[in-house]
Amino acid sequence: MRRLKNIMTIFTIQIVGFLIVSFAPVSAFYTTSQSYDVPAWIETTSKWAAEGAIPKSDYVEEIQYVIQHGWLRLESREEGGVHFPTVTPSFKEIQAGQPKNCQDANFPMVDWSGCNFSGAPLSYADLHDSNLTGINLSGANLKKAYLLSAHLEHSNLNFAEMINADLPRAHLQNASLVGVLGQYLDLRFADLTGADLSNSFLSSSSLNWAVLRNAILTNSDFANSEFVGSDLSSVNAKGANFQECYMTGINFTAANASGANFLDADLSNSNMTGTDLSGANLENVGLGFVILKNANLAFANLRHADLGNADLTGANLTNADITGAVFSGANLHCIGNPICVR
Numbered sequence: 001m002r003r004l005k006n007i008m009t010i011f012t013i014q015i016v017g018f019l020i021v022s023f024a025p026v027s028a029f030y031t032t033s034q035s036y037d038v039p040a041w042i043e044t045t046s047k048w049a050a051e052g053a054i055p056k057s058d059y060v061e062e063i064q065y066v067i068q069h070g071w072l073r074l075e076s077r078e079e080g081g082v083h084f085p086t087v088t089p090s091f092k093e094i095q096a097g098q099p100k101n102c103q104d105a106n107f108p109m110v111d112w113s114g115c116n117f118s119g120a121p122l123s124y125a126d127l128h129d130s131n132l133t134g135i136n137l138s139g140a141n142l143k144k145a146y147l148l149s150a151h152l153e154h155s156n157l158n159f160a161e162m163i164n165a166d167l168p169r170a171h172l173q174n175a176s177l178v179g180v181l182g183q184y185l186d187l188r189f190a191d192l193t194g195a196d197l198s199n200s201f202l203s204s205s206s207l208n209w210a211v212l213r214n215a216i217l218t219n220s221d222f223a224n225s226e227f228v229g230s231d232l233s234s235v236n237a238k239g240a241n242f243q244e245c246y247m248t249g250i251n252f253t254a255a256n257a258s259g260a261n262f263l264d265a266d267l268s269n270s271n272m273t274g275t276d277l278s279g280a281n282l283e284n285v286g287l288g289f290v291i292l293k294n295a296n297l298a299f300a301n302l303r304h305a306d307l308g309n310a311d312l313t314g315a316n317l318t319n320a321d322i323t324g325a326v327f328s329g330a331n332l333h334c335i336g337n338p339i340c341v342r
Contacts, residue, residue, distance in 0.1 A: 108146075118156075258296075268306075298336065312340075 102115035108126040113133040121141045128148035138158040142165050149169045157175060162182035167190055174194040185205035196216040203221055208228040217237040227247040237257045245265045252272045259279045266286040273293045283303045287310050294314040302317075302325045309329040318336030327339065334340040 113151075 098115055101111045101113065102117075104110040104112060109129045109131075110127065111131040112135050113131050114135065116136040117140060118136045119139045120137065122137070122145055123141045123143040124145065125142070126146045127150055128146055130147070130150045132147075132150055132152045132155055134154045135152070136156045137160055138156045140157070140160045142157075142160055142162045144164045145162070145166070147165060147167045147170050149171070150167065151171045152167075152175050153171050153173045155172070155175045157177045157180060159179040160177070160181070162180055162185055164184045165182065166186045168186050168188045170187070170190045172190055172192045172195050175192070175196075177195060177197045178199055180197065180200040180202065182200060182202045183204050185202055185207075187205060187207045187210050190207070190210045192210060192212045192215050194214045195212070197220050198216045198218040200220045203223040203225060205222065205225045207222075207230055208226050209230060210227070211231045212235055213231055213233050215232070215235045217235055217240045219239045220237075221241045222245055223241050223243045225242075225245050227245060227250050229249045230247070231251045232255055233251045233253045235252075235255045235257075237255060237260050239259045240257065241261045242265050243261050243263045245262070247265055247267045248269050250267070250270045252267070252270055252275050254274045255272070256276045257280055258276045260277070261281045262285050263281050264284045267290055268286045268288040269290065271291045272295055273291050274295060275292070276296045277300050278296045278298045279300060280297075281301045282297075282305050283301050285302075285305045288306050288308045290307070290310045292310055292312050292315045295312075296316045297320050298316050298318040300317075300320045302320055302322045304324040304326075305322075306326045307330050308326050310327075311331045312334040313331055315334040316336050317334050317340060320337060322337065322339060332339060332341045
């Protein structure tokens with residue numbers, strides 16, 4: 001068995017109530033049940049942390065990173081009152097009085113359906129493929145949590161911190177994510193049908209090939225995010241911010257995006273049949289080959305937009321600002337604007 005050597009840290013850090021990450025002179029009394037090649041930089045940074053050369057918080061994040069990437073697999077135990085490294089949630093307080101399944105520690109695929117973990121610090125937690133249906137994680141810290149294919153149907157994630165969280169292929173049907181702080185979210189292929197993401201800050205996130213049918217996106221900020229091939233049919237995106245988003249090939253039919261901001265976004269090759277874009281900011285937007293049949297573009301800002309080869313059959317362009325817009329090859333059988341073919 002390989003021991004961890006020369007780790008000289010003698011401090012103990014506790015993340016309140018739920019995740020405990022503690023450190024001690026591990027070489028003296030901790031061994032693993034298997035052999036692992038511990039990265040050499042752990043010894044160096046351990047020495048720096050012990051000498052105060054780097055913040056202890058940086059050292060905590062490095063140890064968590066090593067454990068989560070399988071380079072070090074440790075189990076929590078105590079000897080002589082000393083706590084050992086762990087990223088396993090503590091159940092002594094938060095699960096008290098809750099159903100038995102809420103005490104499930106069969107990580108990562110736990111069954112926490114219906115549990116109330118509001119406000120829980122779950123940053124870095126590995127919960128992929130877990131059953132979290134109907135869970136209450138409102139206000140929880142899920143920063144950098146790993147939730148690949150997790151079942152979060154009907155869950156409450158309101159006002160949760162989800163920066164850098166990974167949720168590819170997650171099941172979030174009818175989930176509530178109101179007011180979420182979630183920059184750099186990975187929601188590729190996730191199912192968000194009927195979910196409420198209103199008033200959330202989700203900039204620079206990836207929602208490629210995600211399903212957001214009938215979702216509520218009102219007043220949310222998705223600036224610089226990606227939606228390639230996503231299904232946003234019938235969404236309510238009134239007042240949402242899609243500035244500089246890459247949204248090619250999306251299904252945006254029958255959606256309400258009135259007053260939304262698409263400045264410098266790319267929506268080319270998308271289907272926006274019947275979408276309400278009244279009063280929307282579409283300045284400099286790429287709308288090449290977009291289907292805008294019967295769309296409402298009244299009072300929209302289309303300055304310098306590229307509508308080359310777009311289909312505007314039946315679209316309403318009343319009072320739309322088309323200064324500098326490109327319509328080469330477009331079907332202009334629209335209404336309400338002198339550019340429309342009668």
